[in-house]
Amino acid sequence: MTAPLVAAADAPLVNATRFRAAHAADWERLDALVTRMEKRSIRALSDEDLLALPALYRTTLSSLSVARDTSLDRALVTYLEQLCTRAYFQIYGVQTPAHRQIARFFASSWPAAVRALWRETLFCVVMTAGAAIAAFLLIRSDPSWFYSIIPEGLASGRDPSASAESLRKTLYDDSGKNWLGTFAAFLFTHNAQIAIFSFALGFAFALPTVLLILYNGLMVGAFFAVFAAKGLGLNLAAWLMIHGTTEIFAICISGAAGIRIGMAIAFPGKLTRMDSAVRAGRMSATAMAGTVIMLAVAGLLEGVGRQTILDDGMRALIGGSALAGWLVYFYAWRSKKAEYGH
């Protein structure tokens, strides 16, 4: 048996051919628009293109449905699948402009996220205070505890054996003015890294985060014990307050963010474990991003403010008003926007 040749006019016409002839121009135009949006942004499109975009997208999407059911041209179906996916993400997945995201972050989502974490934050504050008091009492009764709490490098001479004079000097040392900015930058990045870290550690059922918070409190208490023994308790309080109110508050919030994630995974309640983790994760991430900003402020206050302002009253005033400012911003002041995630 042979396969006889027939005229071109009698050639079998498959759906893909008809389909391509009818819609290829639309697909290619959508392709060109999407490529331009991917390369630059939606602003790269003219008004005319922008108006055509949704229609082209829907045409291509229905082409995909039809092609899947009626055409056996796999390359065509793959092409349409990829084109529709790209268009989908450009149309539905498109980001809110950066400036509006940032504005919304400051105006509503950051304070709302911190507000939503109030229970965990309070818990962290209580843990910090409790640990500080415990360390204080421990060291007052037996100074040798100090060395098991504070590593040698961190103490740098500020231990129970130090004289009142040398301790006083550490509080009012204004040498090395050139390095103030560097010191502030180092403190900020170091503390911010720890904040991010304690957020991430929350995934391990919050336990490591709680330990981190506790240790933070222990250190504060240990130093207080040393300074208070020499009658420098209030001076240390002022020295610590100028940046500490912001810094410790920020660490408590980032700890609270971690705890929320851990708790959401351990006790998802009515949600599925997955949904619960996602909801807590996004909200906590917002709060955590905020603590990075707080720590930048704390870094400046500590690195520059504390080294240039040597007056106790002034230090306490700055620290106190910073704390008041944060409290008002987070808990008292409300924008018209709804609470987080609703």
Place this chain on the structure above:
Amino acid sequence: MATSAIAPRRTLKRTFITPEGVDLRLELGSAGSRAGAFLIDWAIITLILVAVTLLFVFVARIETAPFFMALWFIGYFLLRNGWFSLFEMGSRGATPGKRLTGLRVVARDGARLTGAAVIARNAMREIEVFLPLSFLVQQTAAGTADTFLVLFSLTWSGIFLFFPLFNRDRLRVGDLVAGTWVVRTGKSKLSDDLVGSALRQRRTFPESALKLYGIYELQTLEEVLRNDQADAIATVAATIRHKAGLPDDGDDWAFLSDYYAALCARLEAGLMVGRRRESKYEDG
């Protein structure tokens, strides 16, 4: 806008229904390409860091040293924590490494990818990679890294590094917490029409020759034609001729493309009346 378990879970294709009700069948990024993307990003970050550090060391004088130190601290922090987040917040949803390996980050529920989600998924990297790494480096530098610590670090990293392999959606811990997943982004040109592209004389085939194959074989033939490899075409043409009992007319490519057109038309006619013959093993 929903994902569900309709698509078979063994493959990396996932059902993803747009608001218009069409399933886009997203394909997840494979573990290999994810790892590749991370290594590329990591290499770029390291290179930038080394280059900038060298530059600073070269440029800084005694009086400007504090300034450059401060800049370095901030720059290092931003590079380490911002590289992934800032790129993924962009319109492509991908870091340079992901772009090179054809990946992008997408919210699992199909909604827009928020900054919070991107920050959450990248902050988690802190315990996935950096924690055990810095632990190990620090202790090794101090000479106090004992076997236990090394084992602990490796186990810790192992759990998190291989986490994507232990769940069906290839989720990293960060993806899990942020509600995201990483999908492949293909981009292909509209291919040529295999059937209607040229007006020329065609072969006709007897019914018995067209009854041999189903959709799977048709699409394999499509692939052979599109790849246009001479030896593959010769082999496939010879096989079909042998099976169908057709004589060799010397033009393998034209024979195959005519056969493709005829088979395609026949199978599509079947589709119209609700007969979908998936492969040659089903009745035609």
